[in-house]
Amino acid sequence: MTTHKAPLLEIDALTIDVMTAHGPRRAVDGVSLVLHGGDTLGIVGESGSGKSLTLRAIMGLLPKGVIQTSGRIVLRGVDVATMTRRQRRAVCGKDIAMVFQDPMSSLNPVMRVGPQIVDGLTARRHLSYRDRRTRAIELMSRMGIPDPDRRFHAFPHQLSGGIRQRVMIASAMACEAALMLCDEPTTALDVTIQDQILRLLAELCEQSGTSLLYVTHDLAVASQVCASINVMYGGQLMESGPVADVFRSPLHPYTLGLLGAMPRVEHGKRRLVPIGGAAPALGELPAGCPFAPRCILAEEACERGRIDWRDMTDGRGVRCVRPLTDAIAPVEDQR
Ligand SMILES: Nc1ncnc2c1ncn2[C@@H]1O[C@H](COP(=O)(O)OP(=O)(O)O)[C@@H](O)[C@H]1O
Numbered sequence: 001m002t003t004h005k006a007p008l009l010e011i012d013a014l015t016i017d018v019m020t021a022h023g024p025r026r027a028v029d030g031v032s033l034v035l036h037g038g039d040t041l042g043i044v045g046e047s048g049s050g051k052s053l054t055l056r057a058i059m060g061l062l063p064k065g066v067i068q069t070s071g072r073i074v075l076r077g078v079d080v081a082t083m084t085r086r087q088r089r090a091v092c093g094k095d096i097a098m099v100f101q102d103p104m105s106s107l108n109p110v111m112r113v114g115p116q117i118v119d120g121l122t123a124r125r126h127l128s129y130r131d132r133r134t135r136a137i138e139l140m141s142r143m144g145i146p147d148p149d150r151r152f153h154a155f156p157h158q159l160s161g162g163i164r165q166r167v168m169i170a171s172a173m174a175c176e177a178a179l180m181l182c183d184e185p186t187t188a189l190d191v192t193i194q195d196q197i198l199r200l201l202a203e204l205c206e207q208s209g210t211s212l213l214y215v216t217h218d219l220a221v222a223s224q225v226c227a228s229i230n231v232m233y234g235g236q237l238m239e240s241g242p243v244a245d246v247f248r249s250p251l252h253p254y255t256l257g258l259l260g261a262m263p264r265v266e267h268g269k270r271r272l273v274p275i276g277g278a279a280p281a282l283g284e285l286p287a288g289c290p291f292a293p294r295c296i297l298a299e300e301a302c303e304r305g306r307i308d309w310r311d312m313t314d315g316r317g318v319r320c321v322r323p324l325t326d327a328i329a330p331v332e333d334q335r
């Protein structure tokens, strides 16, 4: 893509440490991402790989005792480190909407849900309340919320988990922000509802040109809403590329493992094939590739030291000494 406009979001060599009783431990290790307007990008990896901290760092929302030690986060060409707290909050409020896993953490429990969505319609302040209300109900209806006129007046606790989640996504969409950051917003939901929400989210993003940075442990979910995938492990990016390419021919053995761990229907039953071993705990990361201890293809070079990122063709990249190539059969054939 040859655009001379500054990217919407640029994360450059982001490093985040968690302070522990035994000193600082690296949780995010040199993560770089670029997101242009309209891009939909997934960050995928097992629990503990550093996805949520990466996302929170963008908003300046790192928890206490967790520190960004190096790297830059650049929004529309401006390094957020040079912004005052106030400027940052203004930019984040206007340009970025965030959706979390737990809707109760971002919905006001003592306020009816409709007015909360109306409040989110910040770009439409010039409209009358009546018009904004109509627009909020329209959004609820597009989110597949049945009977939105009636539910407009409900309090969050009066709604089911699935409806609440949709209300939260609707209020995030209401902002018409340029970028939506999602942290596993559908993980707690029933698979059917999850599918429905993901479809709506993808559709709404496409219609309004909203960019998406979507964090999930589930590669299948990311593939539903994102055009490209970034695979994280042990705080590092392992692989990135367009969804279809990553699925067709993963370059990193970890990605191949994740694909193998995707639930699939066999003889009418959902079956999960996991990767052997467990994800490393903070502070137990090896000197070399963090995945080496679990990698069936690991060799001596993998354990010697940090593995360099390699840019490959067609917008792909991988951090592996010996990336998988076409010599390895496509995943479908191995099932
Ligand atoms: N507030 C915190 N205090 C201490 N450790 C944390 C905190 N938040 C995250 N961590 C640790 O940092 C690592 C990355 O966490 P996180 O970004 O939440 O992973 P993910 O979202 O991929 O599951 C994990 O090992 C986690 O235990």
Ligand SMILES: [Mg+2]
Residues within 6 Å of the ligand: 051, 052, 053
């Ligand atoms: Mg997380």
